[in-house]
Amino acid sequence: MKFYKSKFFIICVAVAIVLVLVPSALSVFGYTDLVRSGLKTIAKPFEWCGSKVSGAVSGFVSVFTEYDKLKEENAALREALENAENEAYEREVVQAENDWLKSYLKVKTDYPEFAITDATIVSRQAGNYATVLTLNRGTVHGIKRNMSVITADGVFGYVSEAGLDWCKVVSLVETASSVSAYTDRTGTVGVVEGDSLLREDGLCRMTYIDASADIKVGDRVYTGGNGKIYPDGLLIGTVTSIEADEYSRTLVAHIEPAVDFSDINATNKVMIITGYNTTGGSKNETSPQE
Amino acid sequence: MRPRRRNDINREAIIKRILVWGATLFILAVAQCSFFTGLTFIPAVPNIVLGAVAAISVFDTQRTAAVCGIAGGFLCDALGGSGISLSPIALFLVAIVCSELSKKLIPSFLTWSALLIPASLVGAVFTLINISVSFGRPAFGYLLKSVLLPELLMTVLFSLPLFFIVKLCARLVDAKSKFKI
Numbered sequence: 001m002k003f004y005k006s007k008f009f010i011i012c013v014a015v016a017i018v019l020v021l022v023p024s025a026l027s028v029f030g031y032t033d034l035v036r037s038g039l040k041t042i043a044k045p046f047e048w049c050g051s052k053v054s055g056a057v058s059g060f061v062s063v064f065t066e067y068d069k070l071k072e073e074n075a076a077l078r079e080a081l082e083n084a085e086n087e088a089y090e091r092e093v094v095q096a097e098n099d100w101l102k103s104y105l106k107v108k109t110d111y112p113e114f115a116i117t118d119a120t121i122v123s124r125q126a127g128n129y130a131t132v133l134t135l136n137r138g139t140v141h142g143i144k145r146n147m148s149v150i151t152a153d154g155v156f157g158y159v160s161e162a163g164l165d166w167c168k169v170v171s172l173v174e175t176a177s178s179v180s181a182y183t184d185r186t187g188t189v190g191v192v193e194g195d196s197l198l199r200e201d202g203l204c205r206m207t208y209i210d211a212s213a214d215i216k217v218g219d220r221v222y223t224g225g226n227g228k229i230y231p232d233g234l235l236i237g238t239v240t241s242i243e244a245d246e247y248s249r250t251l252v253a254h255i256e257p258a259v260d261f262s263d264i265n266a267t268n269k270v271m272i273i274t275g276y277n278t279t280g281g282s283k284n285e286t287s288p289q290e
Numbered sequence: 291m292r293p294r295r296r297n298d299i300n301r302e303a304i305i306k307r308i309l310v311w312g313a314t315l316f317i318l319a320v321a322q323c324s325f326f327t328g329l330t331f332i333p334a335v336p337n338i339v340l341g342a343v344a345a346i347s348v349f350d351t352q353r354t355a356a357v358c359g360i361a362g363g364f365l366c367d368a369l370g371g372s373g374i375s376l377s378p379i380a381l382f383l384v385a386i387v388c389s390e391l392s393k394k395l396i397p398s399f400l401t402w403s404a405l406l407i408p409a410s411l412v413g414a415v416f417t418l419i420n421i422s423v424s425f426g427r428p429a430f431g432y433l434l435k436s437v438l439l440p441e442l443l444m445t446v447l448f449s450l451p452l453f454f455i456v457k458l459c460a461r462l463v464d465a466k467s468k469f470k471i
Binding site: 003008009012013015016017019020023024027033035036039040043046047048049050051053054055057058061062065 | 320321324325326356357363365367378
């Protein structure tokens with residue numbers, strides 16, 4: 001009790017009150033406290049060190065304290081990514097279907113005389129260069145041997161064999177394929193057929209071209225419709241080179257098909273022409289002999 | 291050579307105390323205002339200067355503790371406070387309360403730990419006054435839950451090691467206490 005009655009205690013109380021009132025009053029009235037400013041200046045380097053150390057400690061500790069939060073965030077992000085991937089995949093499927101339907105519509109519009117059945121390629125001949133393919137349409141769908149197969153780009157091939165619900169298609173570049181053709185610019189006629197060497201490059205050739213015929217690189221070649229597999233006027237491809245036949249007085253032109261056979265995997269869907277109207281006649285079934 | 295008189299010895303002890311306790315309080319105030327404010331994983335900034343004053347109260351005289359309380363409070367406000375500065379009175383009261391209580395306690399670390407609770411309560415009362423003055427009428431329940439209790443807990447927790455640090459400093463100043471130095 002002696003302490004509380006001492007001068008020292010009274011001085012302490014007074015000093016404490018002054019140290020409360022003076023800085024508070026200075027702060028309230030917007031004046032700078034010189035003593036405080038001095039202390040702040042002295043403490044500045046120490047405070048800088050302290051804040052750096054605390055930042056480092058907080059960063060280290062956050063690895064443990066925020067683990068659950070990060071885990072949850074990671075799970076949420078994974079889910080979001082999965083959803084986005086699914087959406088992108090669905091969009092891609094819809095886009096592909098849309099592209100297909102557009103091409104289907106285009107063929108339907110360009111060739112109203114054709115009866116068309118769509119088909120999906122379900123398997124491909126094993127090997128480096130697949131030219132014989134199996135489609136998911138067969139006799140139950142009205143598919144018969146030697147029906148022509150097309151895409152929106154042009155001639156694809158013909159049906160070589162038809163099962164109950166499947167059929168095999170020989171592509172245009174296959175050696176077993178031949179089709180009468182003409183060029184659009186001059187009407188030069190010939191026969192487009194597959195070639196074992198050119199097939200590797202996704203090309204075919206046009207033979208029996210008269211030596212005096214007017215044919216140039218870049219001419220577009222169409223089906224002649226003389227046989228009974230392919231209707232008249234379907235785009236086959238473009239002339240890429242012309243040379244003289246070694247064994248006869250005719251020309252041979254190399255044709256780059258409109259359908260890209262070098263990337264056959266890009267083609268999933270094709271159209272089978274199940275019937276078409278011949279010139280002025282009624283709709284006929286295609287006949288097997290070209 | 292002139293023999294050392296009693297006044298000289300007293301002056302030497304006072305200077306020693308000013309240097310040792312002043313440096314201790316300055317370092318702790320800097321740590322409180324920079325290091326502990328940057329620790330994002332603790333719910334509140336501990337008032338370690340309050341803990342140091344409570345420790346000085348048991349290891350040194352009541353007079354020294356009172357001066358340290360005022361000086362520590364002023365340092366805290368100068369380095370970290372803004373607006374109304376109540377810390378000198380708050381820590382002065384902490385020093386007085388702890389000095390009085392320590393006279394009645396068995397001198398040990400455990401009893402000193404218990405002493406931190408009333409000391410922190412005094413600090414919490416002044417925090418409440420400070421908030422009330424600065425921000426008007428606050429919601430007491432919210433303040434208790436989000437400010438006062440976390441601050442009290444953190445102060446008690448982070449002040450515990452100060453017992454040993456202040457004990458070391460008390461040896462330097464040749465302090466006399468019923469607590470073993």
